[in-house]
Amino acid sequence: MSDSNSATLGTGAPEEPVPLVGAISLIGRRSSMExxxxxxxxxxxxxxxxxxxxxxxAVYDGHGGPHVAGLCRDRMYLILLEELMMTRTIISGSSSNNDNITRLRRKQLEWERVKEMWKRVLKSCFERIDEMSFVTCYECGIGVPCGCPPQHYGLGGSTVVLTILTEKTIIVANCGDSRAVLCRGGRAMPLSIDHKV
Incomplete structure (x- = not known):
């Protein structure tokens, strides 16, 4: 094979290429990683x-402890999987020879439908993880019931910035003041807008 980033399955069918990824976390001034x-x-x-x-x-910036960021790390991708597997949309509409809509207009309509579906999927993911965070215990990091007093629930939080890559699209969603930036040709291009109070 000429492409060093590709591999083949035992059947000879090519596997999907996996992007090269690097990540680093710095603890900063806190006593523990959040x-x-x-x-x-x-x-x-x-x-x-x-x-x-x-x-x-995705990157999760824990606030008030590591528990909600850990919950997001362990559950957000699973929630996204569930939402995506439940989502069905007509990606390409049928057309007849008498159709007056141009091919460009059909593509625009298709893109708008897909964009709205992504928005709904991601909104639902954020809402579901938010509900889960309200029943996450500050002391032990698990949901109700854990035996801790009720005032220990819902005290922590986390920002979220996530990115989904497809062949042709970069989809970014965020909550809080974590941000996504794309570097192209040495120039930083913001991909998200901070949510600040």
């Missing part, structure tokens, strides 16, 4: 992406 990272290349091949693979990357 942040978490998720990296899931080739997470799944959902219908919304025409059954082509997607790559998932």
């Amino acid at each position: 942040d978490a990272i998720s990296v899931w290349p080739n997470l799944c091949s959902p219908y919304i992406n025409k059954h082509r693979p997607i790559d998932f990357f």
Whole structure:
């Protein structure tokens, strides 16, 4: 094979290329690490992406302890998988010879449908993980019931910035003041907008 980033399965069929990824976390001035990272290349091949693979990357900046960031690291990608597997959308509409809509307009409509589906999927993921964080114990990091007093629940939090890569698209979603930046030709291009109070 000429492409060094490709491999073949035992059947001779090519595997999907896996992106090269690097990650580093620095503890800063805190006494313990409160942040978490998720990296899931080739997470799944959902219908919304025409059954082509997607790559998932996320950074969680824990606030008030590591528990919610850890919850996000361990559950967000699974919630995304569930939401994507439940999502069905008509990606390409049928047309007849009498159809007055141009090919360009059909592509625009298709893109708008897919974009709205991604928004719904990601909004649902964020809402579900938010609900889970409210029943996460500050002391032990697990959900109800853990035996800790009720005032220990819902005290921690986390920002989230996640990126989903498809063959043609970079999808970014964030909550809080964590941000995504794309570096192209030595120039930083913001991909998200901070949420600050």
